[in-house]
Amino acid sequence: MPWDVEVQHGEGRSDYKSEKRCQRTSLAFYQAVRDGLPPWLLEDMRRMEVFHWEADGQARAFSPAEALLYALVHDHQAYARHLLAGFSVAALEPPSGSFRCCGASGPPHLAAAVRYGRVAILKMMLTALKDLPSEGARRRFLDGGGGGCPHDADGGKTAVRLACDLLRPECLLLLLGHGASPGLGDGAGATPLDALLRRMGGEPARGPAEARGRRVCLGYLLLFTPRPHQGLHQRLAEREPEQWRRLVGTEAFRWLAGAASPPSLFVRAMQTLVRSVPAERLDCLPGFLKPIDFPL
Known part of the structure; x- marks a missing residue:
């Protein structure tokens, strides 16, 4: 079973088997979210059965923020609502290193919602921002660059810039209406x-x-x-x-x-x-x- 994953450093064969098990369980979780399984069942999988493999050779359970990214990709609105209601802003924290490139920091959730055109989930996330501890934290989330990775398709653009580039007016209006800045420039000042x-x-x-x-x-x-x-x-x-x-x-x-x-x-x-x-x-x-x- 997936919960039998054991990481034994120094024993390459054991590490290889553990990594393979993690890959299988990660794929199973991805497919379960894609197939629209009920939120309670997905949460049972995430907390008890599913692991992903980190670069440091450790097997870790998916965080609520990582699960929310899967819900965004597959437009699983019921699961996104469940995660945001149960974990609030914890579901909007940056994912682990295995979900990011170049060590980029910052939560990519807004950029993902805009790129995939997930208007309903975007509105849920923006509503959840009221639970952030300060206006500065809210501003950093709204106007962050989606992780800032130069190799990413979004190029570290703000969600507002991405909504304009992809011509997502519904996403743009939601972002601006919830306080995202329309005037932040990119690396060239545009x-x-x-x-x-x-x-x-x-x-x-x-x-x-x-x-x-x-x-x-x-x-x-x-x-x-x-x-x-x-x-x-x-x-x-x-x-x-x-x-x-x-x-x-x-x-x-x-x-x-x-x-x-x-x-x-x-x-x-x-x-x-x-x-x-x-x-x-x-x-x-x-x-x-x-x-x-x-x-x-």
């Missing part, structure tokens, strides 16, 4: 907005879906980025203005060129609220959404 504009100006969209995805991501970035019409953005808007107007739309072009600023998210929210809530129910709004009553 922000997500810089990179998206360069892509829009240099690479024709491959069909209407990609063109729409670019515009939606651009719109979200502009709404969440303070003073977005500076530097590169203004220079782009001044060069070939009609082309840029066609690429990004008239309203976004005016924001980029500095002719206007995007309305605040509060104004946008109030506009939507007034249009969607019946007039007779506007008095039921919470106090912070009502006009200030100045004394006469």
